[in-house]
Amino acid sequence: xxxxxxAKTLFIFAVIMLxxxxxxxxxxxxxxxxxxxxxxxxxxxxxxxxxIGLIHPVADVIKMITKEDVIPAGAHRLLHxxxxxxxxxxxxISFAVIPYGGSYSAWGAHWSLVVADLDYGLLYVFAIGSIxxxxxxxxxxxxxxxxxxxGSLRASAQMLSYEVAMGVSVLGxxxxxxxxxxxxxxxxxQETFRLLGFLEHLGWVAPGTRWVDxxxxxxxxxxxxxxxxxxxxxxxxAENKRPPFDTPEGESEIVAGYFIEYSGMKxxxxxxxxxxxxxxxxxxxxxxxxGGWSLPWISDQELIGWLSVPFGPNLANLxxxxxxxxxxxxxxxxxxxxxxxxxxxxPRFRYDQVMHLGWKILLPLSLVNILVTAILxxxxxxxxx
Amino acid sequence: xxxxVGHYQFVAAALFMIGVVGMLxxxxxxxxxxxxxxxxxxxxxxxxxxxxxWDSIDGQIFVFMVMVVAAxxxxxxxxxxxxxxxxxxxxxxxxxxxxxx
Amino acid sequence: xxxxLFWVFSIAAIGGALGMVGTLRNTVYSALWLVVxxxxxxxxxxxLNAQFVGLIQIMVxxxxxxxxFLFVVMLxxxxxxxxxxxxxxxxxxxxVALAVAxxxxxxxxxxxxxxxxxxxxxxxxxxxxxxxxLYTDYLLPFExxxxxxxxxxxxxxxxxxxxxx
Numbered sequence: 012x013x014x015x016x017x018a019k020t021l022f023i024f025a026v027i028m029l030x031x032x033x034x035x036x037x038x039x040x041x042x043x044x045x046x047x048x049x050x051x052x053x054x055x056x057x058x059x060x061x062x063i064g065l066i067h068p069v070a071d072v073i074k075m076i077t078k079e080d081v082i083p084a085g086a087h088r089l090l091h092x093x094x095x096x097x098x099x100x101x102x103x104i105s106f107a108v109i110p111y112g113g114s115y116s117a118w119g120a121h122w123s124l125v126v127a128d129l130d131y132g133l134l135y136v137f138a139i140g141s142i143x144x145x146x147x148x149x150x151x152x153x154x155x156x157x158x159x160x161x162g163s164l165r166a167s168a169q170m171l172s173y174e175v176a177m178g179v180s181v182l183g184x185x186x187x188x189x190x191x192x193x194x195x196x197x198x199x200x201q202e203t204f205r206l207l208g209f210l211e212h213l214g215w216v217a218p219g220t221r222w223v224d225x226x227x228x229x230x231x232x233x234x235x236x237x238x239x240x241x242x243x244x245x246x247x248x249a250e251n252k253r254p255p256f257d258t259p260e261g262e263s264e265i266v267a268g269y270f271i272e273y274s275g276m277k278x279x280x281x282x283x284x285x286x287x288x289x290x291x292x293x294x295x296x297x298x299x300x301x302g303g304w305s306l307p308w309i310s311d312q313e314l315i316g317w318l319s320v321p322f323g324p325n326l327a328n329l330x331x332x333x334x335x336x337x338x339x340x341x342x343x344x345x346x347x348x349x350x351x352x353x354x355x356x357x358p359r360f361r362y363d364q365v366m367h368l369g370w371k372i373l374l375p376l377s378l379v380n381i382l383v384t385a386i387l388x389x390x391x392x393x394x395x396x
Numbered sequence: 397x398x399x400x401v402g403h404y405q406f407v408a409a410a411l412f413m414i415g416v417v418g419m420l421x422x423x424x425x426x427x428x429x430x431x432x433x434x435x436x437x438x439x440x441x442x443x444x445x446x447x448x449x450w451d452s453i454d455g456q457i458f459v460f461m462v463m464v465v466a467a468x469x470x471x472x473x474x475x476x477x478x479x480x481x482x483x484x485x486x487x488x489x490x491x492x493x494x495x496x497x
Numbered sequence: 498x499x500x501x502l503f504w505v506f507s508i509a510a511i512g513g514a515l516g517m518v519g520t521l522r523n524t525v526y527s528a529l530w531l532v533v534x535x536x537x538x539x540x541x542x543x544x545l546n547a548q549f550v551g552l553i554q555i556m557v558x559x560x561x562x563x564x565x566f567l568f569v570v571m572l573x574x575x576x577x578x579x580x581x582x583x584x585x586x587x588x589x590x591x592x593v594a595l596a597v598a599x600x601x602x603x604x605x606x607x608x609x610x611x612x613x614x615x616x617x618x619x620x621x622x623x624x625x626x627x628x629x630x631l632y633t634d635y636l637l638p639f640e641x642x643x644x645x646x647x648x649x650x651x652x653x654x655x656x657x658x659x660x661x662x
Binding site: 397398399400401402403404405406407409410411413414415416417418420421422424426427429430431433434437440441444445447448449450451453454456457459460461463464465466467468469470471472474475476477478479481482487 | 499500503507510511514515517518524527528531534535538541542545546547549550553554557558561562565566569570573588589592593596597599600603604607608609610611612614615617621622626627630631635638642645646648649650652653654656657659
Binding site: 141 | 529536549552560561564565567
């Protein structure tokens with residue numbers, strides 16, 4: 012067994028499942044409290060120490076595990092039990108292809124910080140995500156409840172519709188970086204391009220003018236595909252059924268939607284799935300649009316080169332790894348924060364508005380985005396040759 | 397690759413036959429429709445296995461095209477089924493015996 | 498290892514297919530058995546170095562087509578049940594017997610094939626290679642497939658839409 016692979020898998024699993032997912036319950040409560048001018052969770056304590064509510068996730072878990080697990084009469088027992096797992100497992104394993112660091116070598120060993128560096132990286136996330144739809148769709152049906160059924164119907168229609176928008180809106184990224192492999196996309200974002208280079212091509216300044224080279228921009232996905240960034244984020248949030256796209260669980264209309272008949276840890280698993288998916292979405296957006304693990308304007312080679320001067324090559328690689336992983340998780344936290352701000356700022360869409368946004372706005376816009384991207388790529392290639 | 401190509405082909409053939417039986421024996425429109433999907437998938441497995449055997453990509457392209465046709469077929473087929481159920485209030489194929497009503 | 502995986506996935510595929518055809522009680526169970534079959538098939542594709550096709554299989558069949566089936570079944574609340582000719586045991590028996598006979602016949606031929614697998618390049622079956630083939634040699638079929646999908650969407654909308662008033 013490859014030790015590095017096991018270590019990488021355990022690390023990412025521990026960070027996502029044991030750190031981020033429980034912390035999200037706290038973040039969710041505190042953020043809503045902050046935005047609604049309340050104090051938020053602060054009661055759970057151990058010997059009087061509340062740690063600004065950070066003990067609440069532990070209390071929640073204990074509460075949910077010890078609660079009675081109710082299976083309603085007339086429900087399909089096996090499916091009712093399986094559905095939370097079908098929802099949670101795909102969310103947990105889709106982080107496998109997201110790189111949280113570059114590749115390094117020290118003391119004769121080489122490793123790259125991604126669990127599975129697949130040639131079809133993002134397709135794997137989409138395929139796994141499409142399986143997660145079954146957990147939601149069957150949960151309402153299996154629990155033999157009309158509210159659950161309505162929630163499931165809404166969820167299946169919404170997830171099917173937004174899968175299309177999700178796939179098409181991110182195509183521009185593949186076209187720009189020319190690869191589906193997530194590490195290739197990450198390395199591609201370490202390049203910079205000269206913002207004023209077109210002046211030379213148009214002949215407005217003489218070739219070789221120095222100040223043209225001064226203004227450079229990192230070739231991050233958000234710079235190359237600004238429209239794609241917003242559309243992909245919207246599609247992913249709709250796919251995750253978070254507010255403002257939470258019509259499948261709209262409390263004011265259908266009580267709690269597809270998981271209305273769930274209690275105890277099964278109920279908790281649905282929430283875990285949702286929060287893990289928030290982290291996965293943040294990871295995807297970081298890896299595809301926000302430059303992944305790299306600092307802006309600094310590529311991996313430069314960073315290792317600079318660190319090698321005082322520390323020597325071996326230690327420099329380790330330090331660069333620490334820097335890159337921290338940078339990745341800082342960006343990840345930023346994207347989680349963006350999602351939480353959106354979640355608590357926007358009111359829920361009406362169901363027909365969700366469908367309208369998916370089919371009549373996101374899909375045509377992303378098709379136009381592909382067309383414009385293709386034309387620009389051809390133009391740039393033409394100018395460069 | 398320890399498994400010979402014939403085994404893959406046999407799995408494909410078995411799946412295809414199950415699809416045929418489902419199509420012939422079942423009278424539930426939706427299950428019949430799913431049987432058609434199963435037959436298409438059996439053909440896909442056959443294509444992929446032969447394509448791997450001859451080290452050519454053409455079979456996989458064909459699978460791609462089959463999936464496109466399957467997706468189109470499902471869209472139209474389910475629309476037909478929905479209008480059938482609206483008119484006859486049943487998923488029994490034998491109820492749909494009139495050409496016009 | 499590989500042969501174990503092959504047997505697991507083949508049995509899952511065939512078992513899923515049998516479950517789909519054999520479940521009379523409820524159409525939702527049929528659809529779920531179909532998902533099992535589709536996922537096992539996708540794994541078989543990946544074992545045959547067709548990673549891209551395998552992933553697309555999961556996305557299109559398991560992720561879209563069967564969810565659509567489930568949506569229709571749940572939307573119209575179709576419980577299914579035994580109907581019409583399914584009640585005739587003779588027909589069922591003849592159908593199944595014929596299918597078993599044909600499968601055994603095919604098996605006796607196919608299981609005897611002994612052709613060696615060739616070595617393929619690591620590029621084989623990757624997204625890049627499929628894309629290259631689709632956009633060069635198979636450009637016209639690819640475009641026609643796009644038109645076919647558009648026509649299907651329009652047709653489905655035209656048929657499923659209820660007349661107003």
